[in-house]
Amino acid sequence: MGRGPAQKQAFEFVLSEQEVSEKDIGWVLSKLDSQEYLLNDCHYMARILSKESESNAKEIFIHRYFTLNMKGLSRDNKLNDSFKECIDKKKMWTLLxxxxxxxxxxxxxxxxxxxxxxxxxxxxxxxxxxxxxxxFVFLIPNERKEPKKQNPLEMSSLRLAG
Incomplete structure (x- = not known):
């Protein structure tokens, strides 16, 4: 008899595995419920510490987890850093x-x-x-699907850093 698909974990359990405190889990679930999220289909992405503001935390999130890859350039190339500065992070967050x-x-x-x-x-x-x-690479491991191969004809792409 074959194994069926992995059973989805309750989002509350996913948060506890990420070492979110019980008090904070209650807070997060309340916020998600007030925005009418389907809790069983939610995915944890990241936890960011910011000294400044929520906007700054969103910028840190985008900068840390998204990268612009140019064909033929290494990740450490200064040109990649220049292109990153051109990304409208507020618009990126709106799209997310x-x-x-x-x-x-x-x-x-x-x-x-x-x-x-x-x-x-x-x-x-x-x-x-x-x-x-x-x-989207933030899905928990048993829900993550293999990424599709990138089209070699594309000269540049915006994708999540792994």
Missing amino acids: EKNFGAICIKLPDASVNGETYLFVCGPNKKCPELANTDS
Whole structure:
């Protein structure tokens, strides 16, 4: 008898595996519920510490997890850094909200080092269906699908860093 697909974990359990405290899990679930997220289909993406603001945390998230790859250039090439500076991070965040149901949730307890922000994505009232989650690497391992091979004819691409 073959093995069936992996059973989806409750999002609450996913958060606890990411070492989110019980108090913060309650806070996050409440925020997601108030935005009408389908909790069973939510995905943890990241936790970012920012000394400045939520906008700064979103910029850190985009900068840290997205990279612009140019054919023939290494990741360390200064030209890649120049192109990264040209990306409109506010527009990028808006696209993440619209196409992936991304949300940034400020956790209630601040530390001496700054505020902590949790990044989650999933279907909700503003984004009922997620766009092409195959390319989104934040899915937990048993839900992650193999990425599609990049078309060699493309000269550049914007994709998530792994």
